[in-house]
Amino acid sequence: MKCFKCAKGKMVPAITGMTATVRREQIPVRAEAMLCNRCGFQVMTDAQSDAYTIASADAYRTKHGLLTTKELKQIRQRLGMSFRTFARHLKVSEASPKRWEAGLVQDRAMDQLIRLKSDLAIARENVTYLEAHLGAPPPHHALR
Ligand SMILES: [Zn+2]
Structure with missing residues (x-):
């Protein structure tokens, strides 16, 4: 997959640190996304996006003692x-x-x-x- 932004780099899967907002709280999350190896542009596939939603929710739940x-x-x-x-x-x-x-x-x-x-x-x-x-x-x- 070619980068949509710079059109020169290649999108490769990488674990990246992001900040999710869950219930108006900023939560650091590490999740997989597609990252351009040239300009650093990031996108998520549908599956990565679903996993990110769960990872964000679980980071919040763990912090607040809720079931994951x-x-x-x-x-x-x-x-x-x-x-x-x-x-x-x-x-x-x-x-x-x-x-x-x-x-x-x-x-x-x-x-x-x-x-x-x-x-x-x-x-x-x-x-x-x-x-x-x-x-x-x-x-x-x-x-x-
Ligand atoms: Zn790029």
Whole structure:
């Protein structure tokens, strides 16, 4: 691929440092782009652009203690759920889990809900917390 800008150099893949803006925050990201070996002009292929979106989101998520794309995918796959089933499990639209895995940053409340509804240790911790504040629930038969 020839450079669009100088028309003399050749575009080659290279890992470059960039600054992404995620939720109005400037985040340094290293991602692959096509770089002109002569004038330094940079462009991204569609695949590089998709990877950059995820890398930017993950840099932000890591900084703020949120689940990353890889972790979100692992959680869903460990539960053996499709996007649709996982969305129903969380009572969100089917598009949401797809968007999160593609690099749309989930908000903190949703991040907590995902953990609560997919991680046994966190779910148990929540039950223990509630029992300590509300008292243990009555035996099941007493509810009938
Ligand atoms: Zn060039």
